[in-house]
Structures are given as C-alpha cells and as structure tokens.
Amino acid sequence: MLIKSIKIFGKYLDIQLVSGFTTKPKPMNTKVDYKRNELVSIFSEKTGWNLARVKFLVSFILTICKLQTVCFTKIAQGLEAKPKTDSNLRRIQRFFAKFVIDEDLIAKLIMTLLPIQAPYRLSLDRTNWKFGKANINILMFSVCYHGVGIPLIWKMLDKRGNSNSKERIELISRYIRLFGTGSIEGILADREFIGNDWIRSLIGDKIHFYIRIKGNMWVYVPGLGEKKAFWLFNDLRLNQYRNYREIVRIDNQYVYLSGVKIYDQKEKKIEFVIIATYCYDCNALIVYKDRWQTETLFKSLKSSGFNMEDTHLTDPERISKLLSLICIAFVWVYQMGVQKHENIAPIKIKTHGRRAYSYFKYGLIFFAHALLCSVLQDIDLAIKILSCT
16 A cells, blocks of 8 residues: 555656646846846946946945845855856955956045035044954044944055054045045044144144144143143143143144043043144034044944954955945945934934934844845835935
C-alpha cells in the first residue's frame, strides 16, 4: 500500500512538472522600480553624470539608508541591482577606485537640499578614527540648524591631530569661492581652531567668528598689559558671564572677548568658557552654543546613523568620495524627518522633556522602513522632497 501511494504521488509530481505548475519567483515590484527611475532622473539633472554613474549613486544611497552601514560587503548584498553579490562588490570597488567626484558639485547639491536660507552659522570641527595603522582625519564645515550640523564641505587631513591655519584657510577659501562671504553669518569653532594667520584671514575677509580660546592664553589688554584670558573674568560668580567691552590683542590680532565661569562636572573644577569675536557681540556666548551641533552630526554619521567607521577604506581620496555620498543621504534623510514631524506624526516628547529622536534619526527610521517594506506613499514623499529643491 505504501509503495503504491509513493508511485501515485510521484506520478502527480510528474504531471505538475509537465503542466508547468511549478513555483515561480515573485515578479519584481514594478511600482518601486518606477520610483527608483524617478530618483535616477532627478539625480541625473542635479549631477550631470552619465546614466550608469547616476544609477549607482541612487542604488548606493538607498542601500546605506536601508542597511545603515557603509561596509561594502553588506552594501553589495543589499544593492538594488541584478548582478550577484560578488559582481556588486567589484562594481562598488571600481567606483571608489576610478570615478572622480567633483566635490564642488556635491557641495552645491547639498546646498540646494538645505532647509534654510543664507546667511548660515558655520561650525568648524573635525572627526577622526583609526583603522589599523591608518589615521582617518576629516576637517569639516557644517551648517548649524535645529540641533544638528548639516555637512557641507570638508578636507581630508593626511595626519593625526589638529589642523593648522593653512588647512583652515584653504577650506574657508573654497567655501567663499563657491558661496561667497555674504552667505556666512558667523563661524563657530572650539579651542583647537586658533592661530594668528587663521584669525587674520577671517578679519581680512570681514567674516564674523565665535572661537573659544584657552583660559590660560596670554592676551594684551590696552592699559593693563599682558594678562591671561581668564583674568578678565576671574571675579565672576559661577554661571555669571561678561562681555568685555574693550578690544584686546591675541598674538597680533585684535578681537573682543566674552566669558562665563562654570563648574566642569566631568573635570571637577572651575572652568572658563571664553569666546573671541570679530566685533563686540553681547550674544556671543549664546551664538557659540550652536557649535555643539556638529558633535550631533558626527554621531549621526557614525554610531547613530550610517556607521561610517565600518568602512575599511584608508585612502583619503576614496574616503572623501564615500563621505560625499553619505552627506547627500544625510541631508535628504534629515529633510524627511522634518517633513514627517511637521506633516505626518510629531516626534514624541519623553518625560525628561526632550524629543525621542533627532530629525535625522526620525527621518532615517521613516525612510528605511519605506524602502524595506515598499511603502510607496512614503517613498513618494522622499522623491518630492528631493525634486522640490
């Protein structure tokens, strides 16, 4: 009886195969594919690249948004393309090895995506990490906006540690060439970004700046001689601030100083936050607070977003190419977070009074879900944001 049943079942299988009732692969979601073609058209218009390069750009950006990593092996598995994973990996490697990206074009593209108009508060900062023996060091200008810095232009430093005045001057000169000094409300920078030539170049271009200096830095105070900077604010009570009304000299440059005395909880000691400015500004300390937004940006590019440190690239030129694509994705996703918060579902406020997510993280979760689950309505919103800029 058992043998007979197997024969009958076998015959049934033969009939299924001959009749063509075998399981077929699911057809491609042509609607999602059409949306991808829309993105290709938009980026073609914005970049002027050939079709193959634009298709790669679109696929790469969509994949890092879905997977939230820049690891090439993982991207090759998720890349929206017909070739197998190994072919995708070689395709990625060829792009970063051979294709020349015009970073001025990328900066202009990012500028079109910004949610605000000029003039901008620009924060100067750098981020660095090590991969093996290689030091990856990036000096960057970002636009301060609603709690985060939006990346705009950068320079790869072929060394470990701080930038010098020449490198900063080269970067700000590039910005001025692209967007002009009139687009700058002010430049914000921490204590490591001080230097005679650097300050002189900003003063020469009449660019407002808010740069923190060290409390023990020597300054020349007319009528009083050489004093350490903190001396001008030492009589303040904790959390009391002062805008020093007289001009002082740092190295050979004349600036104004504003300072506040604080207690550093981490270091367990009294600390001074002293800001050097181009002109007397009673709001200097308030303006300088926006500098921390760049720290939020770097966190988003790394552990809270695209995990940029996952890359095994060590060549500065290739890392800069990768950063170009990441920064396009960053500002696009950020815009999605703003749109969702304002028009779809506001970000929840936690019990401590802060938002549950940043605009960037909110947008990244939103877009990743739309791509992974083929939510056409949400993908439409993303396309609209890009096309309306």
